[in-house]
Amino acid sequence: MIRVLLADDEAMMRAGVRAILETDPGIEVVAEAGDGREAVELALKHRPDVALLDIRMPRLDGLGAARELRRTAPGTALVMLTTFSEDAYISEALGSGVSGFLLKSGDPHELIAGVRAVTEGAAFLSPVVAHRVITHLGTGGLSRAAEARSTLAPLTAREREVVALVGAGLSNGEIAGRLYVVEATVKAHVSAVLGRLGLKNRVQLAILAYEAGLVDACRG
Template structure:
């Protein structure tokens, strides 16, 4: 008799009560996710995370009394630390890059569909950070402006990858999750996770967005 997995314990941090209410309703409609707390600012989010120990935190960037960037950085220091998915409207694009540096593992647009929101939480909880194709394309435009010197350097760095790792990197750059990559490339999710881990290690990168940016600079993503 197999045991039922524990639901994904999720914390919502947003200064707009309507956003929190909408997110809670969407997440709690799923049998495998439970919302264990809501915070209206970054300070409250960190305090609740210390007490409640969520698996995933949905974190707005712009909040009073402690913004989401500072809170994300502080959450990364907790043990265990929740995986942070940043909520953004892209009103202030520079915040997105900062969120990456501070430890965010995924990005979710506030106008995302219910399915995308659920997928983002599940992906973060499983260690498969989700960045939607829309977000990935925007990030590439922001941070991967093509330059001849960058192209040459990026291509040289990618030369250490195997052919299969190149395929996986292309899929990561397209915003696919590990599950989607497994289906597309006809391999198991465990194999995909191994490939992604090896790619990040070989390239000395810390997350999938950095890998996508490097692939873009090398000319792999057009």
């Protein structure tokens, strides 16, 4: 059972997200918080597998809550709930150990897929959010793509395959199955690539894969 903490200052939003999540018999919402400080307190009490955090909350916003939870509850995967108007917050969250970004108005199936993906160690970016993050972070589509390809150029062919599949949202186990290797090998590749490229987490690696065009190539 995947145990989820839901934090949003709007009661109706929490009710809607809970209703979607609980259509999956393998997911249980174990606690709800109306602000970031309460989210941290409840996460330390319940130790959920995943914390879904609204970016804008009173007392302590989602970014602050994410930073504190990364330090105090490292076993909890962090997913940010965002809207179209919060691009700047999304880019800041990349340095907070966040595993995924979901659009509040997105497809309900993405919510469940995102929760399951981050529980399995994958990064998950709603396709709409991924596009907006890349647009926001880049100075221009072509120049950013060229820079991403240049950054990835020193990687081996196998490492590039792994990066592409990370960008597509696959977990280490799923990547291992796709490439016919053991999961420990995939984990070693991901760790090595993150270290070599100076990236903090799989979300940053996934964004780089999107920018370089690797995700479209592996899906095609």
